[in-house]
Amino acid sequence: MPNAIRSMIGCVIATVACLASTVGAQGTSAQRETTFSPLRADAPPAAVAVPVTLVLRDVTLAAALEAIGREAGIGLVFDRSAPGLDRRVSVRETRASAAAVIVRVLDGSGLRALVSPTGQVVIAPRPRSSGGAAVGGAVRDSASGAPLAGARVELVGTRYATVSRDDGRFTLGRVPAGDYVLSVAQIGFRPARVPHVVVDDAEASAIDVAMPRAPVPLSSVVVTPGHFGLMQPTVGAQQTMTRQQLEGAPQIGEDIFRAITRLPGIAGNDLTAQFHLRGAPQDELYVSLDGMELIEPFHLKELDNALSIVDVKAIGGVDLTSGGFSAEIGDRLTGVLTMRSIEPRTDRTHVSAGLSITNARVNADGGFAKGRGGWVLSARRGYVDLAMKFTDATDGFKPRYGDAFAKAQYDLPWGGRVAVHGLWAADDLNFVDSTDSAVRSRYRSGYAWLTWDDGVGDRLRARTVLSTSSLSWRRGGLDFSSRREALASVADRRTHHALGARQDWTLDVAPWAMLRWGGDVRRESATYDYLDWRRDYRVDATHTDVRFVYDSTVSAVAPDGTRYGAYVSARMRARDGLLAEVGVRDDGATWERDRAINPRVNLSWTLRTGTTVRAAWGRYSQAQALFGLQAGDGALDFGPIERATQRVLGIDQTLPKQMRLRVEGYDRRLGTVRPRWVNVVGDIDAFPEVGYDRVLIAPSAARARGVELFVSRDDGARFDWSASYALASAVDVLDGRDVPRPVDQRHTLRGDWSVHPLTNRWRLTVAGLWHSGSPATPQSVQLDTVYRANGFDVWTRWSAGALASVRLPAYHRVDVRWTRYFDTRRGRVSMFAEVFNLLGTQNERSLYTNVDFRGTNATFQQGTSHQVPRIPTLGVAWEF
Known part of the structure; x- marks a missing residue:
């Protein structure tokens, strides 16, 4: 019999069964009308909520349905000839509701x-999809029945996400027909998951979610001010930016580090992905992925580290602490950036592929071992030269880069989890311009690590991380003059290898007290093989002759050593709403022949619902990295451990209409600052160590507030x-006077505004940034006249002028991004169009001075180099 006829007969039989049931019901109670509605696993009638245990x-499918009916003692009506009932299935359920089992097998x-309503079940063909139905509902307190506002509601693995309003209601808009999992999270309540939310065409789904109160565990309470949670809500903290907001924000290269710069207290420039947190350089920020510390996590080093090596699609959650972090993190002066990879889907394989003018990527995740295990794969290939065609960069600049991430995890039978991870990144550049420079570089970095999360009883938990990492740099080339003469040459090879172990323990002493302790040790080795030469000129005392002189730097060292750290802290709930954490940390490195003991105190005080005050005081230290010698400057001795004291005070206030307000003040003072070689004019140079503006800065102290x-x-x-506003100051103390750091931006204003339908079918985001001018160092030009028998020559030498004078x-910039989503039978397609620097504003980056000779006259012309101009970007992605 043709399938179409069978389907029609199935519909007729199902309809007759429904009518017969209705007539029977009317015969027994004339005033009660029996109606049939789609069976839902979360709220079924009592007759089909009985638990069943089955192994098939x-x-x-027909045999499975009959077995479910027998086990539950219910009658199921269906036509055996209906299409789909002959498919083969396996069932393994232990005391699951009959409704949930039926929904799963179908x-x-x-x-x-x-x-x-009486529990009569009819199996019928699903109507053909015509666009889905509206999905909404309400979130309430299961104990009091009071509505819950601000709860994060989403259909897992989709774009459909929202927050509940003041009356507890939420609307996800029109959702395509299908079977979904609804997730709801709210601080102070146990997270809720509603499996098998079945959306049928034209039948609106109203979901009532009752959330039981759950005291926030001490380990989940945020006690540090300056904490921002991105992408993924947690039990103890509000979300600052959702995944939809972050991925829909304008950002060059779809980069997680660039997206983070939207938060207050962060400064950067258009070209680089690395950022300065509260006036501190990037290397003072502790960066980790799934417990692994990342060293040099950037691509395109010749472009000032333009992109990070982690694909935003592989990231499931991010936590940024901009100051006052507690004792479990050491060997960093300023802040902590913790990234977590996505949780894989274990019910099926999920694949996403994307293409834009900056990169091509593919991501996949899935499960194994009947859902106990999961895996994640992510890979990117970049071709940023296409985007650079919209700038003033030369066509000969064609960098190649790529990265890959992999994770496999397994949930142990007794409740722990083991996971293995790998991250790899590569960059290659071959560039020749006979009037500027010739550059060839090759960078590789690789990380592999194992994490084991487990517990001993109900109160003691531990996390162990075993890791290995390897980095290698090879770069070389020449700098040319305008006369195509070689002015400098560089050959640089470096390697770094590390083996590490870290363990963290948490003991719940009582409901009001918790102890944490742990330590880490890392054995490291590095090699530096460096050679450069540079040409200069000298004019004799009579100004009648000029000669060339050459200077060279040779560095060949292979340091090794062990870095270690240990900590202990106690967290206590002193009274209702008041929580304190006191800890101490010991850090050191054998190559420093020194150690630092740092006490830290954090306080969190909830004055009333929606109002929390947080404060932190602590001492922090950072040893020079084994990989951080400035070999190109001949600096082969490790500097002293840098030391700082931080004080932070903040208030977090929830306002009506789902508004949130945060105000924070901070003061960071560095008493010991390592001398450092820097390029102060601000030009982008492939070989900064041979630049004319290279100077040694040796502060006696530094301060950021x-x-x-x-x-x-x-x-x-x-x-x-x-919207955010920051008033900030970051200075070095040089020869007794305050000299502003390059990122000293006194006033900064940021704003993001998005519009989208309830379904998030599309999103339009406009972002604006304004900040007061950054300090700059002008060029200094020296002219030397050499007299000849038939005239004279003029030689020009550039150097750095007065520092930050x-x-x-x-600076001001407006960006815009439009994203459109299309639901198809084979997944979801998304497209985006973005314009960085929509208004084409010419923001100045640095100052330069040109000299124009006309006869015996020299004219000095001062100009400015600019930040990135207007850049349009397009991209498309397919998820299935």
Whole structure:
């Protein structure tokens, strides 16, 4: 019999069964009308909520349904000839509700279950998809029944996400037909998951989610001020930016580090992905992925580290602490950036592929071992030269880069989890311009690590990380003059290898007290093989002759040693709303022949619901990295351990209409600062160590302080926005006077505004940035006249002028990004169009001076180099 006829007969039989059931019901109670509605696993009638235990292997769907009916003692009506009932299925359920088992076995069969209030079940063909149905509902306190506002609601693995309004209601808009998992999270309540939310065409789904109160565990309470959570809500902290907001924000290269710069207290420039946190350089930030510390996590080093090596699609959650972090993190002065990879889907394989003018990527995740195990794969290939065609960069600049990430995890039978991870990144560049420079470089980095999370009883938990990493640099080339004469040559080879182990323990002493302790040790080795030469000129005392002189730097060292750290801290809930953590940390490195003991104190005080004050005081230290010698400057001795004291105070306030306000003040003082070689003019140079503006800065102290304000609103409607203001100062103390650091931006304003329908079918985001001018160092030009028998020559030498003696004009930029999603039968397609620097603003980056000779006259012309101009970007992705 043709399938179409069979399907029609199935519909007729199902309809007759429904009518017969209705007539029977009317015969017994004339005032009660029996209706059939789609069977839901989360709220079924009592008759089909009975628990069943079944083990079936490779049976037909029809046989499985009959077995479920017998086990539950319910009647199921269906036509055996209906398409899909002959498919083979396996069932393994232990005390699961009959409704949930029925919904699961029907998933993907083209059939659905209809149920009456009395528990009569009819299996009928699912209507052809015509666009889905509206999905909404309400979130409430299971104990009091009071509505819960601000709960994060999402259909797992989809773009459908929102927050509940003041009355507890939420709307996800029109959702395509299918079987979904609904996730709800709210601080102070146990996270809720509603499996098998079945959406049928034209039948709206109203979901009532009752959330039981759950005291936030001490280990989950955020006690550090300056904490920002991105992408993934947690039990103890509000989310600053959702995944939809972060991925929909304008950003060159779809880069997680660039997206983070939208937060207050962060400064950077258009070209680089690395950022300065509260006036500190990038290397003072502790960066980790799934417990592994990342060293040099950037691509395109000749472009000032333009992109990070971690694909944003592989990231499941991010936590940034901009100051006052507690004792478990050491050997860093300023902040902590913790990234977590995505949790894989274990029910099926999920694949995403994307293409833009900056990179091509593919991501996949899935499960194994009947859902106990999961895996994640991510790979990117970059070709940023296409984007650079929109800038003033030469066509000959064609870098190649790529990265890959892999993870496999397994949930142990007794409750622990073991995971293995790998991260690899590569960069290659071959560039020749006879009027500028010739560059050839090759960078490789690789990480492999194992994590083991487990517990001993209910109160003691441990995490172990075993790791290995390897980095290698090879770069070389020449700098040319305008006369195509070689001015400098560089040959640089470096390697770094490390083996490490880390263990962290947490003991719940009582509901109001917790102890944490742990340590890490890492054995490291590095090699430096460096050679450069540079040409200069000398004019004799009579100004009648000039000669060339050459200077060279040779560095060949292979340091090794052990870095170690240990800590202990106690966290206590002193009274309702008041929580304190006191800890101490010991850090050191054998190559420093020194150690630092750093006490730290953190306080969190919830004055009332929605108002929390946080404070931190602590001492912090950072040894010079074994890989951090400035070999190109001949600096082959490790500097002293840098030491700082931080004080941070902040208030987090929840306002009406789902608005949040944060105000923080900080003060960081460095008493010991290592001397460092830097290029102070600000030009981008492939070989900065031979640059004319290379100078040694040796501060006696340094200080960073400021006040930050951040306000945001996301009420689950069609608009969300955020705005921030920062008043900041970052200075080095040189010869008794305060000299502003290059990122000393006194006033900074940021704003993001997004509009989207309830379904998030599309999103339009406009972002703006304004900050006061950064300090700049002008060029100094020296002219030397050499007299000849028939005239004279003029030789020109550039050098750095007075350090940070001028200010650039204020910076301002507007970006826009539009993203569109298309739901198809084979997954979801997304497209985006973005314009970076929409208004084409020419923001100044540095100052330069040109000299124009006309006869015996010399004219000095001062100009400015600019940041990135307007750059349009397009991209498309397919998820299935």
